[in-house]
Amino acid sequence: MCEAAEKDLYAVLGASSSDSVQQLKRRYQQLALQYHPDRLGGEGSSEAEYGVEKFLEVDAAWRILSDQNTRTQYDLQRRARELKQDWPVDSTVYLRDMTWDQDECVYTYSCRCGGGFSVSEEEVEEETQRRQQDDEEEEEHRGVVVCCDTCSLSVYVTWSLHTTSQMLKCQ
Template identity: 80%
Template sequence: MCEAAENDLYAVLGASPSDTIQQLRHRYQQLVLQYHPDRLGGVCPSEAESSVRTFLEVDAAWRILSDQDSRRQYDQQRRARELKQDWPVDSTVFLEDMNWDQDECVYTYCCRCGGGFSVSEEEVEQETHRRQWDDTEEETKEGQHRGVVICCDTCSLSVYVTWPLHTKTQSLKCQE
């Protein structure tokens, strides 16, 4: 569980910790159909290698999260890592689940208190660029995710906003 625990296994499956085993299984099955090596006919070698890597990550995440005991242990370790941070993280939010505000050039997400979380397109691009720069000595994996912790504008809650490194943001450049 050591290497797989470094990544957020829920993010690997595109799921959340509150998902049921049926929801996790459904997500796993979708990803397996997409990345399984037997379904890669005719793609270039680098795409095939990337797909196989993603398939292996998805499979490793499913093996841990599909078993009740290993999932409980993983959730405890995950929670312990969150508690060691300087701020409490309420949940993980995927960038694609946030609303895009074209006028302000920000992604927004509503907080349960009625306030909101927001992250600018510029912050997303800077963090993605920083991560890619940090990984120049290592090969950047297609399936890697990056994220930032953002605080609610009203209460003390914060969320971890995550996205794949190779995701394109909403607009090419916001007009000033």
Template identity: 80%
Template structure:
């Protein structure tokens, strides 16, 4: 559940809310959507679903350890999704560094982007599997500059030859 929905949104709360505030939001939702309150009404089925979602969210967010873990996962996902991509670079346009076993590309700030052969192979296998399952997606790896905040999306053919 935690990977699919924002647990704070389920409770109508925010990550900065205290446990007491979260408890209050959970109690409001529990009173509103508890199956005993909705028994026999036309909204019973959707109400039970909302109650179960709120209950699952409360179980994770009420415990300090599980909440911290959820917050870390949530933050990692946000960073992964929101990273600004400056441009797209073809792997063939990058330079192969035999010594480091990485592909490199210069950034306009003077820094550089690098992608390891292992990352390329893992992403290629993932994309080939998606292609076989007919879940075609735009592929590539987002790589951050080692000096500034720019990032590029590195793309390549699934049928490329390895180094």
């Protein structure tokens, strides 16, 4: 459960912590069907690979959140992490799940208020380089807090150090 504790399992399922087990199960079933490797077999290898990764992530989240004991333990750990943060963060968003805007060279993500979050390719590069210079090699994931352009919500945008170079597109 240590690895899963880094991710917001509710966000993985597209749910909230107030959802019932039945609501979580419904969301899990929808995502499992969408990303199941058997359904993605005929598509391109990168899409199929992403689908398998997403399917495994959804399945791991469901295993923890479907059991009352592990869900309670996860909720307590999640709350403890939130209390230690210096900023209010609504959720975690993965860079690979954001929409790429080729014209502006930014990644965007829609906010529930109708506004949006955006992070530039430059910000991603700078944060990755800063962390490398600070000799934080043990951290596999990088991230920044991004505020909505319309409301007061903010999200933590994170990415894997190993996939950053593959994702940067404006060079």
